[in-house]
Each structure stands twice: as structure tokens, then as C-alpha cells.
Amino acid sequence: MIVVVTVSANYWVWRKTHASITLESEQCAHEPVGLVFGTSYGLRGGGENPWYRARLDLAASLWKSGQVDHLLISGDNHTRYYNEPVRMWRDLRQAQIPDAAMTLDYAGFSTFDTLARSRDVFGVSRVTLISQRWHLPRALFIAQYLGLEARGCATRGRTMFDDRWMWAREILARVQVIADLYILDRHPYFLGPSIVLPTSAQGPGHIIPVYQRVAMPDPVEQALGNLRIRLDAPSAPQPKTPWRVIR
Template sequence: MALGACLLLASLLFVGANLWVLGQTQGRIVHELPLCGPDRVGIVFGTSHWTRSGVRNPHFEARMSAASRLIRMGRVEHLLLSGDNRTRYYNEPVTMWRDLRGRQVRDEDMTLDYAGFSTFDTLVRARDVFGVERALLVTQAWHLPRALFIADALGLEVTGCAAPARPVAGLWRLQAREWVARVATLGDLYLWGREPYFLGPLEPLEIAPQAWQLPVEAPLAD
């Protein structure tokens, strides 16, 4: 009976923690790209370019497509591309940068964060290294509640922009893992005082004017 009571209590805490995170964030997730923003900065979370089976990762594709469209529509002015770069053979930020260049996003509209080893690290570094105070978070809808919750705890002013989704095999595994990650996040924030893996000196983002913001030169008089 004692074991059953403990399991029941743990289950209730697990579900309750997830419902708390979802309840605090769902109202700030936008599912239509033209309605996202406007914000000066969009934070794009890194993920692997390829799946373990050797095919292009649909979640990577969706994030890159959303990020490039947000720039083209003027919903964000600058993209902070944050991802894992633990080894010379695996570099999420550079992979994102190359992909977005192929989608006609200008170099001056992108900043690469090479130490975004986790959602937590990405958001702490956005605040403490790149000087971001307000941003649009760009990732999948199932990832956004945790990202928004962390950003809130860090004092960032954020909204979420869900990358358009399509049916993907094995999505339930990611969603189940995300339920566990939300509970772990509460521990990171309120119990054991997690710190980012690596910080560094302040490097404020340099946001270049968009084409429509550039002054129009007056025609020369005859």
C-alpha cells in the first residue's frame, strides 16, 4: 500500500507539473506564421540536420522554413541561431546558417550561438551574452511550453511561434520525452540551481536595417 501510494503521488506530481507548465504558456503560442511577432529578435533552437536513420530531420526543416519566412515577412529582423557545437564534427549553428543562406537570408540578419547545448543554455546565453530582453521563440509546438517557461523564469519577455508541423513517424516519443523534460526543468529552475555549461563576454546583437528600413535616396536633379 505504501509503494502504491508513493507511485500515485509521483504520478500526480508528474502530471501536475506538466499541467502547470502548459497552463502558464499555452496562451502565448502562435500557430500561424503571419501572426507571429513582430519582434526584433527570433531565437531559433538547434536540432540535428539528420535523423538516426539517415534522412533529413523534418523538425530541422520546419524550423528553418519558419525562420526564413519570418524574416521575409518582416515578422522578425534578426535571427539568433543557437545550437550544439560540442565537437568539430557536429555543428548545429553552422548547419542552420548554411541552410538559411540557401533560403536567401542575409548573413547580417543572423548571429550564431555555438554554446546552445540545451534549451536552458540557449535562453540564458541569449540574455547574458547577447543582451536579448525580448524575443520570438521559434521551434515546434511541443517544445515551446518548456522554452517559454524557462524564459519567463529568466525574466525574458517572449512569445512562441510554432513551426508548421506535418505527420512525422515517432513523434509520440519526442512528445513523451518532452513531458519528462518539463518536470526536470522545474528541478533545474527551483531546486538545484542549474547553471549554463558555458557563458562568455557580452556580445550584443548587431541588428542590420532591413531593405524596407533603408533610406531612399532622393533622385539627382537635372
């Protein structure tokens, strides 16, 4: 019975989600939000967690290529000494991702909490899930259950043999998630007040591009303002304004 339940649960999850996973990052469709799932920076035996680095590299690549307009960075911050979102934020800044392109979620204690909060706290409706191939089926299954229009973009660089223990873990995790959703009626650990992402009036989930949100230096803004005035002015000759040196 245990084997039948395990196989059936995994087949159900795979059947509902496999068509929504893209393995080549260049082919990932554009979405307004890219959701980065948190994970620990280091391994217990020492060294950097390869899954952590792969997620951040993919997130940075998708934003720079314009495949996502905004990054929602979610992770665990259950104590003052452990803060996954801030660590990811710092590393993404080093990868030249501007602050205006990132929003941090400090209560992403689990995959379910991260996705539920993205919908109920941050108002996300369309999203690209950024994670490993072994994790995306379960994440997409939860997203679909929550009514999110989600697609998965998988990281690369490691084989199934390299990640064999994570694939094995996911076999059981997929059984657990079905029990959580359909039997235990799971709810997120913490929601809190709504946090508005930088959306525009063009439609639900539409993110304002970062270049429209970052304030320009005063001299540049003043020069553009003068140019707009000149373009709107009548065609009659106007007195010339001498050039000024802006220090």
C-alpha cells in the same frame, strides 16, 4: 506520487505558457529577435530531420515577412566535427537570408543554455521562440523564469501522432526543467564575453533592419550622396553636371 508530480508539473508549464504560443505563423506578432533552437540535421536511421527543416523554413518565413528583424541561431558545437549553428546558417543562406540578418550562438547546448545565453551574452529582452509545438511550452517556461518577454511561434506540417515520441519525452522534460530551475538552481554550461546584436538607440532590444545595415555598392552610395547635396543646395541655378557612365 510520481504520477501526481508529473501531472502537476506538466499542468503548471502548460498553464503558464499556452496563451503565448501561436500555431499559425501568419499570426505571430512582430519581435526584434527570432531565436532558432538547434537540432541535428539528420536522423539516426538516415534522412533529414523533419524538425530541423521545419524550424529553418519557419525562421526564413518570419524574417522575409518582417515578423522578426534578426535571427539568433543557437545550437551545439561541442566538437569541431559537429556544428549545428553553421549548418543552419548555410541552409538559411540558401533560403536567401543575408548574413547581416543572422547571428550564430555556438554554445546552445540545451534549451536552458540557449535562452540564458540569449539574455546574458546577446542582450536579448524581447524574442520570438521558433520551434515545434511540443517544445515551446518548456522553452517559454524557461524564458519567463529568466525574465524574457517571449512568445512562441510553432512550426506546422506534422500531427501529434507523428511526433508522439517527442510529446512523450516532453512530459518528463517538463518535470526535469522545474527541478533544474527551482531546486537545482541550474546555470548555463558556458557564457563568455558579451556579443552585441545590431541594436539601435531607439530602445532596448530594437534591432536595426537589415536594409539599414548592409553596405550599398559604391556607385549607388555616391549617387545618393550627390542627390542629398542637390536637395540641400540653395534654389539658385547651379551648373549642370554631365552624366557619367559608371563601369
